[in-house]
Amino acid sequence: MIKCIFLFSLLILVSLSSQLHDPENSNPSPSPAHAELTNYGFPIGLLPSSVQTYTLNETSGVFAVDLGGACKITLPPDNYLATYSKKVRGKIVQGRIAELEGIRVWAFFKWWSLTGIRSSGDDLVFEVGMVTAKYPSSNFDETHDCEGKHSSS
Ligand SMILES: *[C@@H]1O[C@H](CO)[C@@H](O)[C@H](O)[C@H]1NC(C)=O
Numbered sequence: 001m002i003k004c005i006f007l008f009s010l011l012i013l014v015s016l017s018s019q020l021h022d023p024e025n026s027n028p029s030p031s032p033a034h035a036e037l038t039n040y041g042f043p044i045g046l047l048p049s050s051v052q053t054y055t056l057n058e059t060s061g062v063f064a065v066d067l068g069g070a071c072k073i074t075l076p077p078d079n080y081l082a083t084y085s086k087k088v089r090g091k092i093v094q095g096r097i098a099e100l101e102g103i104r105v106w107a108f109f110k111w112w113s114l115t116g117i118r119s120s121g122d123d124l125v126f127e128v129g130m131v132t133a134k135y136p137s138s139n140f141d142e143t144h145d146c147e148g149k150h151s152s153s
Contacts, residue, residue: 030143033065041095041119045140048073048084061091071146076139081106084146095119 033054034044052068064087071084088102097117104111105126116127123134 034143036063040092040097042097042117042124043137043140044143046117046124047088047143049143049145056092061093062089063092064089067146069146073144073147075105077135083111090116 030044030049031051031054033051034047036054036056037044037046047065048067048071050067050069050071052066054063054065056063067084067086067088069086073082073084074080075082082103082105085102088100090100090102091098095118098115100114100116103114105114105128106112112128112131114126115129118125118127119137120134122137124137124140126133126135
């Protein structure tokens with residue numbers, strides 16, 4: 001319990017100080033789902049800004065995020081095109097997302113379904129089955145709006 005309170009105050013301190021130090025970023029945590037990501041050690045940029053609702057079972061870590069519709073964003077730093085299904089599901093524990101469903105990335109001339117994401121020091125490790133790719137977490141510090149949200153595709 002003490003530990004929880006400590007962690008909670010630490011999170012508040014961290015979010016306050018990031019607001020103070022980053023005045024341009026007026027919306028550091030656009031939704032409770034994004035805040036939850038940071039609670040688990042992930043940057044908010046892993047989810048687009050369009051989160052409508054989410055559910056999380058804190059015992060099992062099973063989550064579902066509703067984005068209101070399919071969504072396309074371009075991920076830094078290599079401008080990989082990523083598509084999100086209306087529902088993104090998975091299982092989250094501290095520093096690790098597994099059994100991920102609903103995020104696909106276009107790379108090497110093919111669509112890859114992300115199966116997991118791990119936080120490893122200052123890096124994020126993206127998993128596609130046994131294949132992994134590592135990027136600095138700082139590339140995902142900002143959340144992006146869906147592109148072409150109003151198009152008919
Ligand atoms: C949450 O997960 C636990 C462990 O798998 C399960 O026993 C429990 O029923 C789940 N709660 C809800 C509300 O689904």
